[in-house]
Amino acid sequence: MSPDFARQHHQQSVSMTESPHLFALTSPFAMKRGGSLLHGHLAYETWGTLSAARDNAVLILTGLSPSAHAASSASDPEPGWWEEMVGPGKPIDTTRWFVICVNTLGSCKGSSGPASIDPDTGEAYRLDFPELSLEDAANASHQLVQGLGIERLACLVGNSMGGMTALAYLVLHPGSARAHISISTAAQAQPFAIAIRSLQREAIRLDPNWNQGHYDESRYPEAGMSIARKLGVITYRSAMEWVGRFARIRLDSEQREDDPFGAEFQVESYLVGxxxxxVRSFDPNCYLYLSRASDWFDIAEYGHGSVNAALAGIRLERALVIGVSTDILFPLSQQEEVAEGLRGGGAKVEFAALDSPQGHDAFLVDIAGFGGVIAPFLASL
Structure with a gap:
């Protein structure tokens, strides 16, 4: 967003002409850990038609890296990151539901984040962007929903990091949704996930081209981002899938590098690709901010130190909690904790433990499994 454009949007507004659409946050937008964001905005896309009663809205909050483009549309026919899940006749059926997908605050896919232009300087925020929490992302998304004239969501859907943001949304805005679908997420960041994300951030920060956040296209921290992404992909899939897809198959001799320690196995080549x-499709500083925000998240802050008390304080009519037995990043035990906590608040909760071999990424690829429980849940609302 240009400085001139930002200065023209001091009040909340919704733009329905761009693709994705842009929503101007209140300015200043207060941040949980101090400071505020001036002239911030969210990128979002919608599918379906909002009912006259405005009671059929489904909001999707995403993981760390996706854009708001969850599915194709007339204005953008490119397949979305959840193409097989969202659309007419699909599990999230846009002939019934008005679906909104938000690019999270702090991202580089259209919403305000470290890669955005600071309207006061005309330069990218970089590390001058305010400290970001998932609660900030939740509050920004709630402002968007309110700005669309929707008082209460029919259902809030959150997967991975977006699932944590969804829980923050629900605890910070009581009564803001009738139902919730929680997918492969956590009520608080746990040591294994924190450790992995810490290594990912370290890889980026130790790349000399990161330069305390002052990089450009000619000097970009490619090695650091590459290592961070490889670490992530390793945790997103399961050991079962790695064995099933690659075993110990070696690359053909002509595919190997001259480096004696270069890629030798197919699994290494897969990670490289x-x-x-x-690496160049996502801004490194945005990656750092969102990764750290995920580590900071702990819903127990809203339950006097108790996860169960905080979850029990969320008032929902219905909830569907989905986990995957092979997920090592957000293990099944964390999904069980979310389900039990929401039950404590009086919600009618359905729990689905899927045996997908794809691990954490299963919600992106196992449409038969996830769609098989999401579709009937939404149909019953």
Missing amino acids: HARRF
Whole structure:
């Protein structure tokens, strides 16, 4: 967003002409850990039609890296990151539901974040962006929903990091949703996930090209981002899938590098390719901010130190909690904790433990499994 554009949007407003749409946050927008954001905005996309009663809205909050483009549309026919889940006749059926997907605050996919232009300086915020929490992302998304004239969501859907943001949304805004679908997430960051994210951030920060956040296209922390992405991909899938897909298959001789310690196995080549596609599509500083925000999240802060008390304080009619038995990043025990906590608040909770071999990423690829429980849950609302 240009400085001139930002200065023209001192009040909340909704733009329905861009793709994705832009929503101007209140300015200043107060941040949980201090400071505020001036002239901030969220990128979002919608599918379906909002009912006259405005009671059929489904909000999707995403993981760390996706954009708001969850599915294709007339204005953007490119397949979305959840293409098989959202659309007419699909598990999240847009012939019935008005679906909103938000690019999280702090991202580089259209919403305000460290890569955005600071309207006061005309330069990217970089590390001058205010400290970010998932509660900030939740509050920003709630402002968007209110700005669309929706007082209460029919259902709030959150997966991975977006699931934590969804729990923050629900605890900070009581009564803001009738139902909730919680997917492969956690009520608080746990040591294993914190340790992995810490290593990812360290890899980026130790890349000389990171330069305390002052990099550009010619001097970009590619090695650090590559290592961070490889670490992430390793935890997003399960050992079962790695064995099933790659075993110990070696690369053909012509595919190997001259480096004596270069990639020798197919699984190494897969990680290299995955990282190559990601590194310049996501801003390193945004990655650092969102990763740290995930580590900071702990819903127990809202329950006098008790996760169960905080979850029990969330008032919902219905909830569906989905976990995957092979997920090592957000293990099944954390999904069980969320389900039990929401039951403590009086919600009618359905719990689904899926055996997908894809681990944490299963919600992106196992549409038969996830869609098989999401579709009937939404149909029953």
